[in-house]
Amino acid sequence: MSATQEFRIKWGMVIDLDKCTGCGSCMVACQAENNVAPAEDGLNRRRALNWLLVYRLSNGKPFPDHDIAYLPRPCMQCGKPSCVSVCPVVATTKDEEGGIVSQVTPRCIGCRYCMASCPYHARYFNWHDPVWPAGMEKTLTPDVSVRPRGVVEKCTFCHHRLMAAKDRAYAEGRDPEKLPDGAYVTSCTEACPNGAISFGDVNNPEHKVHELIKSPYAFRLLERLGTDPQVWYVSRREWVRRLGDNYLNNEPTKG
């Protein structure tokens, strides 16, 4: 099976970095939605899992030219995912309409090959069984499974929300393959207080993101690696766009 497949629907996320204040609401919303156990120390790399992680970018200049930006990083749901091609047990695939890269944790054998291959560090390994402080297990989302130790996990674009949106479409007699804009959005999209995150089908002209990705200020992370990510970033600041890829000193920034 080839790792690349074209889909009619392409779920995509557009993050406006100029609107992002780095507040971290998206990270919290993601963790709560996707049953990621609360870590005692979020900075402990062995313990903390972040399906969505906010990075801080800096232009590295002294005051008064100093500037910073924040960059939330979900799984890019690459069009040509390197993780899929290296998985020895077909635990991660890109074969579903919409292009979301799956992660079937019962199938995963924990070899962590995919983590090594992912250029975005979007994948995390469960070194320990998750622990919920007493009483907090009531906050678990029933439509998301809980992962045991020994498997890799990652952002799924809140895939369960896609299924819920489709179920509603079935019940209302609408076509589940033609969801209207906003019927399916991820938890982080909903949580962003500043509206920095937009979500939808980039192939569907009726969805907002269809236009957003055409902006001259839109770019994708490490685009020239050829992974064809389904997450776009928008920034009007050139230095931010320049950090999105590896440029040679004499190369002009895209956009």
Place this chain on the structure above:
Amino acid sequence: MEDRQESTAPQKEVCSRFKCRLCGVAPFFVGIVVALVFGWWLFPTLMFNSQEQPVQFTHDTHVNVAGLDCNYCHKIRPDGTFSAIPTTKECAVCHQVLLGESRAERVFWDEYVRPGKEVAWLIYQKQPDNVFFSHAPHSLENCNNCHEFSKTELCLFCHVNVKDKAPTYHENRLSGYSKDTMKMWQCERCHANPNHLAGTAANNACFVCHK
């Protein structure tokens, strides 16, 4: 071929020697039979415990005597979720008073309706945590765009027959899962059916059924 024909000459001797060897091999055959009995019959029975439903509810009474439609108790809500099994309060619409003399109803009334407690129904088809299933795409309206199933026919593709008495529930002692769940290949037999792949959203991608 030729070799074998030549070796038929000292047949008698071979035969007696063979008999003797059979005596030596016999314990192994017995061993295999014992192992097969253990592996195929005894172990699977030991693996599962049997439980009865907490309330001896019968579908036949409610569907044929009380004249209820399946949808009265098992419906797909307008938002696409499945109502599953009614709450005690919903049953109590009728069971506010004792309707008959049966012991089962008495138990239901005494232990659940009066204290207002929910019944811990055992779900034969309860899937593991990592499986995503939803009834909305498998609804009668949806399937009958192409087929002509009756309601019970449809449910029986996937469910045990609960028409008369509620069947015994078998739980795996190790995993805690029900014995009567649908296995992955059973879902896939229908999902990977070329006739379905072409015209419906029945998809065999892993993430359709897993979460």
